Amino acid sequence: MTFIHLPNGVIMTPDQPSAPTPNYLHSDDDAIIKKVLETHKPDHRKVDVYHLFNIVAKILAHDDGSSGTYGFGMPEVAADIINKVSCEMTCKCSGKDANRVTMVLLETVLPNYSWDAKLVITVASFAVIYSEFYLLSQFYNASNPNPNPVAKNIALLKQLQGIMEDASLLQHLSGAITEFIKAIMTVTKCLLQLNDLSSEYFAIYKSPLSTATDIARSAYWAVFSVVTCARHFAALSGLRNQITIGTMIKELSVLASKVSSIQILLQNQLDTLIQEIEIYKSLIKLFNTIHQDNTAILQVMFPMDGGKPPLVIGNSYTEVKIDALQGKNVLLLISSLDCLDEIKALAKLYDQLEKNGKIQYKLVWVPVADQIYEQHFSSLRSLMPWYCVRHPSIIRPGVIRYFREFWNFTKQTILVPLYPNGQVQPIYTLDFVWAWGILPVIGLHPDGNWKFLCEGHGLSLDLLIHDLYTVDLRMPSPIICLYGGEDIKWIEEFTTAINRIKDVTKLSMDLVYVSQSKAINQTNKAIFDFITGRKLGVYWNVEETYSWRFWARLESIFSSGLRKGIYPKVNNTMKDVGTLLSFSGSYSGWAAFGQLGTSHKMAKATGEIVLQVLSNISSWWDAAGGSEFFLLELNQQIQKQLIDNPNHCCHIVLPANVTEIADEMMTCTICDRKMGKYLMTYRCCE
Numbered sequence: 001m002t003f004i005h006l007p008n009g010v011i012m013t014p015d016q017p018s019a020p021t022p023n024y025l026h027s028d029d030d031a032i033i034k035k036v037l038e039t040h041k042p043d044h045r046k047v048d049v050y051h052l053f054n055i056v057a058k059i060l061a062h063d064d065g066s067s068g069t070y071g072f073g074m075p076e077v078a079a080d081i082i083n084k085v086s087c088e089m090t091c092k093c094s095g096k097d098a099n100r101v102t103m104v105l106l107e108t109v110l111p112n113y114s115w116d117a118k119l120v121i122t123v124a125s126f127a128v129i130y131s132e133f134y135l136l137s138q139f140y141n142a143s144n145p146n147p148n149p150v151a152k153n154i155a156l157l158k159q160l161q162g163i164m165e166d167a168s169l170l171q172h173l174s175g176a177i178t179e180f181i182k183a184i185m186t187v188t189k190c191l192l193q194l195n196d197l198s199s200e201y202f203a204i205y206k207s208p209l210s211t212a213t214d215i216a217r218s219a220y221w222a223v224f225s226v227v228t229c230a231r232h233f234a235a236l237s238g239l240r241n242q243i244t245i246g247t248m249i250k251e252l253s254v255l256a257s258k259v260s261s262i263q264i265l266l267q268n269q270l271d272t273l274i275q276e277i278e279i280y281k282s283l284i285k286l287f288n289t290i291h292q293d294n295t296a297i298l299q300v301m302f303p304m305d306g307g308k309p310p311l312v313i314g315n316s317y318t319e320v321k322i323d324a325l326q327g328k329n330v331l332l333l334i335s336s337l338d339c340l341d342e343i344k345a346l347a348k349l350y351d352q353l354e355k356n357g358k359i360q361y362k363l364v365w366v367p368v369a370d371q372i373y374e375q376h377f378s379s380l381r382s383l384m385p386w387y388c389v390r391h392p393s394i395i396r397p398g399v400i401r402y403f404r405e406f407w408n409f410t411k412q413t414i415l416v417p418l419y420p421n422g423q424v425q426p427i428y429t430l431d432f433v434w435a436w437g438i439l440p441v442i443g444l445h446p447d448g449n450w451k452f453l454c455e456g457h458g459l460s461l462d463l464l465i466h467d468l469y470t471v472d473l474r475m476p477s478p479i480i481c482l483y484g485g486e487d488i489k490w491i492e493e494f495t496t497a498i499n500r501i502k503d504v505t506k507l508s509m510d511l512v513y514v515s516q517s518k519a520i521n522q523t524n525k526a527i528f529d530f531i532t533g534r535k536l537g538v539y540w541n542v543e544e545t546y547s548w549r550f551w552a553r554l555e556s557i558f559s560s561g562l563r564k565g566i567y568p569k570v571n572n573t574m575k576d577v578g579t580l581l582s583f584s585g586s587y588s589g590w591a592a593f594g595q596l597g598t599s600h601k602m603a604k605a606t607g608e609i610v611l612q613v614l615s616n617i618s619s620w621w622d623a624a625g626g627s628e629f630f631l632l633e634l635n636q637q638i639q640k641q642l643i644d645n646p647n648h649c650c651h652i653v654l655p656a657n658v659t660e661i662a663d664e665m666m667t668c669t670i671c672d673r674k675m676g677k678y679l680m681t682y683r684c685c686e
Helices: 030-039 049-060 076-090 098-109 115-139 149-158 167-201 211-235 242-287 295-301 340-355 374-382 397-407 430-436 451-455 461-465 488-505 525-534 546-563 572-581 607-615 627-644
Strands: 311-313 318-320 330-335 362-367 387-389 414-418 479-484 509-514 538-540 590-595 603-606 651-653 676-678 681-683
Touching: 030 098, 030 211, 049 115, 049 167, 076 098, 076 115, 076 211, 098 115, 098 211, 115 149, 115 167, 115 211, 167 211, 167 242, 211 242, 242 295, 242 397, 330 340, 340 374, 340 430, 340 546, 362 374, 414 430, 430 546, 451 546, 451 572, 461 479, 461 546, 461 590, 479 488, 479 627, 488 509, 488 525, 488 607, 509 525, 509 546, 525 538, 538 546, 546 572, 572 603, 590 607, 590 627, 603 607, 603 627, 607 627
Parallel strands: 330 362, 362 387, 479 509, 509 538
Antiparallel strands: 311 318, 311 387, 330 414, 479 590, 590 603, 651 681, 676 681
């Protein structure tokens, strides 16, 4: 039995049937392909691969010129590299196996070329080698009564007369070669097309098909097969043993079968890419057309999933047909799977808005993921009382490409209003939702509510907690004190001071403890127990998401301001927001005072400053004053303490979605000095 040794150590026989799917392409050749990828160092050198391919096709198809033009104008550079590859395959391959020769070509001769150029150049080099054998077989064979004397003498020098004069043997050998050439040319053409589409289609979007690796794998095995065939031609000289030649014929047949398997893999990917491009183009056309309803667009974005409806209600998994959205105002919530905190907070807000009849859209979650962790995805979906795409795999790459190129979707969650006529309104980020505590409103532009930020009069308590804390409107509005930190000793001192302030001023004050945005309830259990036991107002724990939304609101306002070119240095609202953001994650404590329904400026400071000011209330409180006087004087006393104690400056950790800003525009909200930058953190007075 004849054995064929493949470069990955697999031993095959020519009689083994070819599997429909080449398993070795995906499993046992991983180590080889890793090395192959390491050899790939393209430097964008130009090779007209299609021109070269057409010339090679004419040679290998035995084109006599009657079908059209010849290939002229072959560049000297291409001719030189073809000669080097031919020499490597025939002159320097003695004692080397096909894998070693293939790796030498990829490492030393072809490393700077694209994958399609590597293969086309190798096939062109093979065409040069093969053409000599072909011309000899045409001019000197058993069926030719008047053989060409030059061809006959060349055959004698190469000791090929035994093959040329054996009509049956030559016919079988030529048949195997023709079968192999057909397979190689087919896979080469397929690789050329796939490489073109891949570079165009995935210039922005990362392929979920591992296209780059599969192209490298296919190129390697095609080059390996060509090298093996070229070595057989080099070894033909002097062969008289028909059994040995028969073995070559069988090996060529096996290689042709394997190359065909590679072509099936590439063709499947090529067909998939073409389909995705068509989906992408169809979306462009659909969104540029006014429709009677949005069904056509939704059917392209959310196709049927194995006969099942593409949508479900998240927390009940009830199946929903696309028809349920026909003629509705739809709000697409497009996100990655890295959004657990966002979804928890959004679900709470959604329930709150739905109870108040303030939901104007049918919300649909559209998950976009390169990698899908089923348990994590299911956990996310179960939190949602709205419509969800059944599975991320339903969202095709062509659809995702449209999201990225037309709606600028990256990793940041976006909200896309889709009207019944198929028209898309301006796109929202979650900054809008967290800042205002609402979902998009029909007819409202995303920038329509940001006038307060441009005016820069300062941050009001109404904007900060209007949907997080309510008061009895029948009673005089109390002063609300938000405070935080994890130092239980400071909290005890602070709440004691507040009780004393109430006694002195006779003012109504509500205490609200704000957890850190990512703290877990166990971390603050002692604080919650203390607040409950002493009846010191309320606290926002993590599960309620009020604390998370509080900090998210500050981050959203701050990052939106920075994107609009509004900086703390020149804007009081941004300065107020920056000060509160500097308290995020503080262990030692902080506090902020304000009043709902008024224009009074909020008073805010670190825990140490607040305690100092409150402990001296007898020096600045006027018994005739009310809540307005209290807030005004408290602000002045805090500012005085900050001037007298300049080391109480702050640090701000910028949200990850903030674009690059000029360092000189980031000034301390307390002392106005330029802050030092440490990655995404700005610090002052350190």
